[in-house]
Amino acid sequence: MHVPDGFIDPPVSAVAGVVAAGAVAVSLRGARRELGGTSRSSAVESGGERTAPLAGLVAAFIFAVQMLNFPVAAGTSGHLLGGALAAILVGPYTGVLCVSVVLLMQGILFADGGLTALGVNVLDMGIVTTVVAYAVFRGLTGVLPRSRRSTTIASFVAALLSVPAAACAFTLIYWIGGTTDIPIGKVFTAMVGVHVLIGVGEAVITALTVGAVLAVRPDLVHGARGLAAPLKLRVDGELVDAPTRQPVAPVAARSHRGFWAVGLVTALVLAGFVSFYASSSPDGLEKVAADHGIDKKTEEHAAKDSPLADYGVKDVSDARLSGGLAGVIGVGATVVVGSGVFYVIRRRRTPDATIGATTAGSARGGEDA
Template sequence: MHVPDGFINAPTSAVTGVVAAGAIAVSLRGARREQGGTSRSSAAESGGERTAPLAGLVAAFIFAVQMLNFPVAAGTSGHLLGGALAAILVGPFTGVLCVSVVLLMQGILFADGGLTALGVNVTDMAIVTTVVAYAVFRGLVKVLPRTRRSVTVASFVAALLSVPAAAVAFTFVYWIGGTTDVAIGKVATAMVGVHVLIGVGEAAITALTVGAVIAVRPDLVYGARGLQQRLKLRVNGALVDVPAAEGARTAPVAARTSRRTLWVTGLVTSLVLAGFVSFYASASPDGLEKVAADQGIDRKTEQHASSDSPLADYGVEDVTNARLSGGLAGVIGVGVTAVAGSTVFWVVRRRRAADVSPTAAENV
């Protein structure tokens, strides 16, 4: 759903740019809280220290999976947007930053998503998807049993709804500032229809990923904070739950995989997906491209400012072998996104440390 230059007029693009910039500024502050930055609670502090290193990896993983277009209908494909996945794994504010880093790298290096439309894309793909997904997720988690399975189910539903929500948001923006005269009702129907199907794929990817991380390190999943196991006793060789009255205290879920192992596994997985699996992705236009072509809203599409980039269109310039070119571009993209994302969240953590230090000094 990367909006190219020329779909939306300059005034509307400027307004969405201001909205996106404001949301990123708020998210930078919010990310410090999500990573334990402004909380005096030791639990929040500990949770933040555990999840902060994952943020750069989440951005890299989203970049990789977005290269894997999957077919959803005749002549149409879809790909992960990532807002739901990021919000649930590392928090909604940090999630907005993760997806924004991905969109920035894609726009500058790979000519994917217009630079003048960057505000539109951040608003639509980073802000709307994250806010809607996390609101739905939190609502479901509150009414479902506090179990790992419930978190996975809530992740599926939240991701499923976030994609058509983004389609509605794009339609609204196009209604305000579209550059072609097209019946907005037809655009809305087509956009929502195809993106409901794409949402199913988004939901499956999100639920599988969240479920996989929860299985090995539930303490690292922001949306699963607070999940605890009842204390158990061994009775006649079998483990049984401690009765509620005796088990008022609970034990945190034991970590079975180190953070370094999880980080390395996630990075290797991202590199394999972008460098190898992406070659087999669907070549059909994605939902927005298909609707734009069918409805005629792409008539004023402009050439991308980075169209002469050596990595434009996810290929490496002067590498003639298509498989090798695409694979190298994917690997480079994962690496650059991981570094950019990690740098952003390193700065956030440094600011967090600077905020906490005066408080710690006062308590000495």
């Protein structure tokens, strides 16, 4: 659903960019808590220290899976949007940033999604999908039994609904600032119809991924925190919470590294090898645009001469090798940029938090004295 340059007029694209920038700014602040950084209240969200190593990997995984277009109807394909998956695995604020990093890398390196339409794409694919999916997910997990199966089911439904929600958001943006005169009813019907089918694929991929992570490392799933009930002991006839032992830091670090390495290898294999077998049919937006004339004023991408444009390496004649190398480079670039962004977010402290930490340290020093 990458919107190219020319679909939306410049004023509306600019407004969408401002809204997207504001949402990203809010997400930067919220992600600091989700990643275990320090917030203004000096409170660290429980489990945040486990989120930081995963966030860059999630961005790279979404990039890889977005290369795997799957057929959904005659002559139409779809691909993962990733908002639901990111929100459930690493939290809604960090999820917005994950998808935004992916869209930025795709636009700059691969000429996928217009640069003037970057704000539209971040708003549509990053913010709408993440917010809708996480709201649905939290609503379902609040009423379903607290179990891994319920979490997986909630992930499926949340992802399923997030895709047609993004289609509705695009239709609204196009209604306000579309560059061609097409009846909005036709655009809405076509967009929602095909993206409901794409949503099924999104739901399957999201549920399988969340279920797989839950099976091996449920502590790394943001949406599953607090899933297990605390162990109870009977003391003097009353049930009390059993004491918990903190894991040894070196063991936890090794475990994170192992999981991260397996995830990265999986993303590299998907982008570097499996992507060759992806559907070559146009995705939902491309198909609707071609059928209804939305693409009449499409502009050439500013990065069309990029060495990686169209997910191929320039001057490499073998299509399989060219696409595979481009995928591997994309995964590597995304994980480096994403991990760097999330590392900086986690390490950053607000002035109030720094003062609070200093005051707390001084107080403890006074007590020890």
